[in-house]
Amino acid sequence: MDLLLLIEQILNGLQFGVMLFLMAAGLTLIFGVMGLINLAHGSLFMIGAFAAAAVAGWTGSFLLALIASLAAAAMVGALVEITVIRRLYDREHLDQVLATFALILIFSEGTRWIFGSFPLFLDIPAWLKGTISLPGGIQYSLYRLTIIGIGLVVAVGLFLLISKTRVGMRIRAGENDREMIGALGVDISALYTLVFALGAALAGLSGALVGAIQSVEVGMGEPVLILAFVVIVIGGIGSIKGALAGAILVGLTDTLGRTLLPVIFGAFMEPSAATTVGSALASMLIYILMAGVLIFRPTGLFGRA
Amino acid sequence: MMRERHLNMIILALLVLVPAYALWADEPFTITLATRAVIFALAGVGLNLALGQGGLVSFGHAAYFGMGGYAMGILASHAQSYTPIMESPFLIEGTNSMPVIWLVAIITSALLALLIGALSLRTSGVYFIMVTLAFGQMFYYFTISWPAYGGEDGLSIYVRNQFPGLNTLDPIQFYGICFVILCLVLFLVNRLNKSPFGLALMGAHQNEERAVTVGINVNRLRLVAFVISGAITGLAGALFADLNRFVSPTMFSWQISGEIMIFIILGGVARLFGPVVGAALFILLEHVLGGLSEYWFVYLGAILLFVVLFAKGGIIGQLSKKESGHEG
Numbered sequence: 001m002d003l004l005l006l007i008e009q010i011l012n013g014l015q016f017g018v019m020l021f022l023m024a025a026g027l028t029l030i031f032g033v034m035g036l037i038n039l040a041h042g043s044l045f046m047i048g049a050f051a052a053a054a055v056a057g058w059t060g061s062f063l064l065a066l067i068a069s070l071a072a073a074a075m076v077g078a079l080v081e082i083t084v085i086r087r088l089y090d091r092e093h094l095d096q097v098l099a100t101f102a103l104i105l106i107f108s109e110g111t112r113w114i115f116g117s118f119p120l121f122l123d124i125p126a127w128l129k130g131t132i133s134l135p136g137g138i139q140y141s142l143y144r145l146t147i148i149g150i151g152l153v154v155a156v157g158l159f160l161l162i163s164k165t166r167v168g169m170r171i172r173a174g175e176n177d178r179e180m181i182g183a184l185g186v187d188i189s190a191l192y193t194l195v196f197a198l199g200a201a202l203a204g205l206s207g208a209l210v211g212a213i214q215s216v217e218v219g220m221g222e223p224v225l226i227l228a229f230v231v232i233v234i235g236g237i238g239s240i241k242g243a244l245a246g247a248i249l250v251g252l253t254d255t256l257g258r259t260l261l262p263v264i265f266g267a268f269m270e271p272s273a274a275t276t277v278g279s280a281l282a283s284m285l286i287y288i289l290m291a292g293v294l295i296f297r298p299t300g301l302f303g304r305a
Numbered sequence: 306m307m308r309e310r311h312l313n314m315i316i317l318a319l320l321v322l323v324p325a326y327a328l329w330a331d332e333p334f335t336i337t338l339a340t341r342a343v344i345f346a347l348a349g350v351g352l353n354l355a356l357g358q359g360g361l362v363s364f365g366h367a368a369y370f371g372m373g374g375y376a377m378g379i380l381a382s383h384a385q386s387y388t389p390i391m392e393s394p395f396l397i398e399g400t401n402s403m404p405v406i407w408l409v410a411i412i413t414s415a416l417l418a419l420l421i422g423a424l425s426l427r428t429s430g431v432y433f434i435m436v437t438l439a440f441g442q443m444f445y446y447f448t449i450s451w452p453a454y455g456g457e458d459g460l461s462i463y464v465r466n467q468f469p470g471l472n473t474l475d476p477i478q479f480y481g482i483c484f485v486i487l488c489l490v491l492f493l494v495n496r497l498n499k500s501p502f503g504l505a506l507m508g509a510h511q512n513e514e515r516a517v518t519v520g521i522n523v524n525r526l527r528l529v530a531f532v533i534s535g536a537i538t539g540l541a542g543a544l545f546a547d548l549n550r551f552v553s554p555t556m557f558s559w560q561i562s563g564e565i566m567i568f569i570i571l572g573g574v575a576r577l578f579g580p581v582v583g584a585a586l587f588i589l590l591e592h593v594l595g596g597l598s599e600y601w602f603v604y605l606g607a608i609l610l611f612v613v614l615f616a617k618g619g620i621i622g623q624l625s626k627k628e629s630g631h632e633g
Contacts, residue, residue, distance in 0.1 A: 037431045087614055093431055094362045098570050099613045101563050105606030113600050226442045226559060229435035237431065276452060283450045287443035291424050294436065298427040 007138055009259045010252065015144045017251020018151025022206035023228040024235070024243040025158060026199025032238030033174045033195050034089055039100040040080065041203050041228070042221025043107035048073040048204025049211035049220060050111060053120040062125035066208055073204020074197040081196040086189065104222065112218045119215035122208070147209050154202065155244050162240065171195060175238065230286055234293045236303025245301060250286050257285040309625040313578045320484060320581075328477050336476040337548070342588040343483045344544045349568035349580025350490055351537030356566070357575030358498060359530045360510035364434050365421065365441030366565050369535040371557035372417050373410035373542025375448070378460040378552035380406050385462060403468045403482070406543055414539020415532050422531035426524055438559060445557040459553025466547055473547075483544055487581070490537055495577055497533070506530050507575075538565070567609060573619030582620050 027041050051072035056065035080103065088096045124143045131139040162168035170191055173181040182188045207221065214220070227250065235246025262278030269277065293300065320343065327335035348370055355361040383390050383399025390397040400406065425436045449457045465473045473479050497503045509516035509523045516523050546552045555561070564587070572583030590608070594601035616623055 031431060037434060084610065084614070093434060094356070094574070095613050097362060097364065097434055098566065099610055101566070102606040102609035102613065105602045105609070109600045109602040109606070113603070222559060223442075226438055230439045233428075233432060233435050233439065280447060280450045283446040284443050287439055290436070290439060294424050294427050298432075 004136075004138055005259075007136070008140060009255055011140055011144065011148070013252035013255035014248065015147050015151075015251070016255055017248040018148050018155075019206050019210055020224070020227055020231050020251055021151055021244050021247035022154060022202045022209075023224055024231040024247050025155075025240055026202040027225075027228055028232050028235070028238055028240065028243045029171075029195060030199045031232075033171055034192055036085065036089060037093055037096050037100070038085070038199075039097060039225065040103035040107065041199070042223075042225030043104050044073045044077055044200045044203040045207035045221035045224055046111060046218065047076050047107065048207035049122070049216045050115060050120065050207075051204065052208035052211055053122040053216045054115075056122055057120075062123075062128070062212075065122065066205065069204045069208030070201045073207070074201040077200025077204075078193050078197040080200075081193045085196060086192070089192070108218050115218075117218070119217035120211075122211040122216055124212045143212065150205075150209065154205075155240075158240055167191075167194070227286070230290050232300070233290055234300055236300025239300075239302040242300055242302030250289070253289050254282075254286050257282040261285070309576065309578075309621060312621060312625055316578050316581055316585075317488070319585075320487075324477060324480050324484075333476045336480050338588055338592060340476070340480045340483050340548055341545075342585045343480070343487050344541050344548060345565070345568055345584035345587065346581040347483070347487050347490060347544065348538045348541035348565050349572070349584050350487070350494055350577075351534045351539075351541060352565050353534075353569050353575065353580050354494060354497070354537065355531050355534035356569060357579070358503060358510065359506050359527055359534075361426075361527060361531060362434050363425075363437040363531070363534075364559070364562050364566065365437035365439075366535070366538050367557050367559065367561035368421065368441040368444050369414040369418055369538040370542035370545070370561055370565070371444055371448070371552075371554075372414040373539035373544075374546035374552040374556040375454065376410040376413050376539070377406050377466070377543040377546040378462065379454055380409060381462045381466055382454065382460050385464075401464070401466045403466045403473070403547070406466055406547075407540055410539045410543035411536045414542070415536040417539075418532045418535025419528070422528050422535070426527055426531065438562065441557065441562050442559055445554050445559070448554040448557055455553070457554060459551060459555075462546075462550045462552075465550055479548070483548075486540070486544070490540075491577060491581075494537075498577070502526070502529070567605075569619075570609065570612060571619055573621035576619070576621045579619055579621055586620065 023041065023045060026044075027038060030036055030038050030041075048069035052065040052069040055068035056062060059065075084099060084103065088099055091099075128143045128146055130142055132142045132145060134140055160168075162171055170181060170186055173186070174188070174191060174195075178188060203221075206224075210224075211220075228247075231243060231246040231250050233246075234249060235242025235244070258279065261282045262275045265274035265278040265281075297303070320339070324336050324339045327333070327339070348366070351369070352363065352366045355363050355366075379390065380399045381401050384401040385399070388399070390399060421437065421440045425433055425440065428436055448454070454460050465479065467473060468482060471478045471482065473482070498507070505516065505521050506526055509521060509526060513523060542556060545556070568580045568583035568587055570583065571586050572579030572581065587605075590605060591601065594604050598604070612619065
């Protein structure tokens with residue numbers, strides 16, 4: 001296999017990982033602070049993508065589309081938190097799963113109702129189209145590189161927000177002892193709404209960024225949501241650092257597995273069988289990775305025991 | 306308001322009367338709907354053992370449902386094309402005999418549940434939900450990318466499999482088979498729940514520390530419950546595949562896991578007949594709301610949300626609340 005192709009695939013894996021990080025970060029933050037498992041996070045991803053596609057269609061501006069995805073997902077997130085999610089914090093995980101599953105049904109069919117069943121398309125803007133030359137003569141898609149950049153900026157931003165700011169201090173305090181910070185006069189329900197909206201906005205942004213590579217359609221969020229769960233199980237729940245490490249690991253494993261496994265099997269099998277076995281195994285690779293982590297570190301790589 | 310036991314009798318009676326009426330009125334479609342309800346109920350009874358009695362919130366029971374479905378699909382497709390499944394080291398042939406297919410479906414899904422359960426039970430709480438969901442998704446992608454048995458398009462079986470002495474293509478006879486299986490499984494699960502095993506499982510759900518203190522091996526107990534649960538859902542999968550004479554990766558999709566869970570919630574968690582009522586209600590809603598609007602899932606979502614937020618205990622809980630009286 002070509003070294004240049006390999007590097008390109010590594011970059012693709014990074015881009016996939018960064019997108020998963022944007023999803024997983026919100027999920028893990030919401031779980032860490034509020035103890036809530038939110039299946040509707042995939043719907044927020046979808047809402048971000050649809051908002052971006054709609055705004056890009058009206059205005060033709062990609063930047064406005066990105067802003068719209070953040071705003072729409074954050075607004076829907078805040079609204080859902082206030083009307084439904086807030087009633088679930090003290091409930092069992094089963095109730096949380098079911099109520100947020102009900103939200104998926106409502107959001108998915110509602111979106112189908114408004115936008116129809118046909119996928120929408122979000123174009124990569126002209127100024128991000130084409131490829132860029134990296135050192136070593138590698139040509140790589142400028143847009144995908146931009147996604148990697150945005151993801152890393154968000155990761156650093158989240159890290160600073162949580163470790164250096166007052167809001168971050170409250171979020172950390174909320175993770176440790178929610179009753180105590182309530183007693184100290186922090187408005188907990190406003191804090192919870194804020195955290196939920198922040199997680200929603202990240203999911204929405206992720207949906208919009210990916211929407212320009214794939215098609216924007218109903219049901220696009222849930223496969224990503226389940227991958228984000230794999231990321232969280234691998235990284236350890238409640239840990240932003242774990243979400244980043246897990247996301248990059250899953251992104252690279254999946255992308256490289258799909259490229260390399262058929263080649264590896266090709267070394268000792270006939271080509272058509274190698275492609276079949278290789279791609280079937282590649283589709284299971286990240287779950288096998290997850291099983292491995294479960295065997296050796298059931299609480300995840302960065303999880304607290 | 307009535308006792309739960311009387312309510313259960315009424316439910317069983319309805320499961321006999323409705324198809325009997327449909328037969329009399331010559332409405333085979335109603336019989337098919339009832340068959341779907343009974344099969345879904347069976348899948349729900351399976352999950353309820355893990356989720357209701359054991360408190361194991363598995364969001365991946367589609368894995369066993371699909372496994373049962375593919376057990377039927379693979380065996381029957383080989384019987385259909387007269388090709389053996391494998392020749393070396395020993396010969397395995399396809400079959401179109403229902404009892405054999407059921408046995409294979411039960412064994413394969415039990416083995417799968419053993420593997421997934423052994424891994425997933427290393428975790429608990431939210432981790433468990435996410436891990437089971439992810440493992441379910443793994444089989445979805447695997448069946449899509451494995452072309453030997455139809456890949457993404459699935460497998461069609463042209464003739465329904467055989468049961469000695471019955472004409473399985475007659476809707477009411479196939480309904481009878483499914484109904485008898487459901488009754489048998491309900492009977493067995495009821496016995497199981499009242500056995501020392503079932504009581505220990507329930508005890509470990511209510512207070513794990515106490516169960517451990519009295520010397521119960523909680524992990525082994527839960528694994529056994531999980532395996533039985535998966536096997537029952539696998540059997541339902543085989544019947545469902547036979548009903549449609551078609552299997553596809555959709556049977557492994559996470560929506561199926563969610564729907565099986567919905568049956569339990571609509572009916573009532575950890576109640577023997579909860580999944581039966583829930584599945585029947587689901588089919589009824591699908592039929593009625595689906596006729597009203599293409600977007601009936603919006604209404605289903607709203608109903609589910611309402612039940613979770615405001616009507617704990619599901620339908621059976623609401624109808625039998627006063628006299629069961631232990632839950633305050």
